[in-house]
Amino acid sequence: MTTATQDLQTDWQRWHDERETTLREPHGWMSLTALEWLDDSEQVITDLPGTWRAPGDGTVRITAGAADGVEVDGTTVDGTATVAPVDGAPGVLVTVGERVVELARRTDSYALRVRDPQAPTRRDFTGVPTFPVDGRWVATGRFEAYPEPRRITVGAVVDGLQHFPTAVGTVTFTLDGVEQRLVALAGKGEGLSLHFRDATSGESTYGGGRILRTADPEADGSVTLDFNRTVNLPCALVAFATCPLPPADNVLDVAVEAGERRYL
Structure with a gap:
């Protein structure tokens, strides 16, 4: 193995280890356990307290009691709290115990995703x-x-x-x-x-x-x-993401047998 090849492998291994450490974070991508779409109705989400609603005015409204332990910006919700996700941006994070509920806007749709440190996908990730x-x-x-x-x-x-x-x-x-x-x-x-x-x-x-x-x-x-x-x-990696597809012209006519392989 040449020095250049060894350096390439060493640098890649360091980068790869950091990449997988990020994936293993308690509320990282491997912790997703649910994806729900909200509308103007008061929705009860399985295993979450309170109700969740997207009234169509650019906001999501969360109704819960103090005993439910739902927090927005560190403040316990006791009644109704309003958050405003931005289209295409990372979602607004709401905590429920050790779980994080991400409220995201995608065009004119509103998604609710649950990030749970105890998710099987995170627990079993190797x-x-x-x-x-x-x-x-x-x-x-x-x-x-x-x-x-x-x-x-x-x-x-x-x-x-x-x-x-x-x-x-x-x-x-x-x-x-x-x-x-x-x-x-x-x-x-x-x-x-x-x-x-x-x-x-x-x-x-x-x-x-x-x-x-x-x-x-x-x-x-x-x-x-x-x-x-x-x-x-x-x-x-997980079933509850809403990723973009590549630009239509971004198709290479070679087999790039490099980088990450199929996971699921």
Whole structure:
């Protein structure tokens, strides 16, 4: 094993360990136990106290008694509390004992998700299977920014939902001697997010695509693409996620046998 190969493996292992530590967090993605859709009616949710309602005015209303132990922003609900989830943003978190109830807005729909540290998916989680780390999957890409970021529309793993990510440009690169191009989405905080399908999708990897996140491009537009760090979206790991699908053109005509494999 060359020094470069050993360094690649060592760095990847550190990154992978951090990734799985995040998945194991008490209220992380592996803790999801329920997904319910709210409407204007007062709904009783199995194993949750009180009632939950989305009246159609951009808010969710929670009605509970003090003894129910429902807390919003650290304050116990005794009557009715109102929260306002933002479309596409992380949900508002409401605590019920050791559980967290996430109230999220997706376009004009309102979802309630329960995050439970005792969830079987979290308790039984032993890691995400991956392809062997290989330097052939590290490429240098060329980022070309759009004149202005573009809000685009993509589908979701839940029928009828849409997501509206921000596309910032394209990344062109070569894999297995073939030039490829992907639409790059704005990353969370910094860098680029490449959400794609490839010839492994639906076979050895999740059919809804995977994501590779990169650092910010250099001044000359170059950007390192380490496909060994391609990850599954939460919907590939648990049944209660509402993940976006890749942009329509983000399909690679090679089998990217790198990164995370099919989990479920």
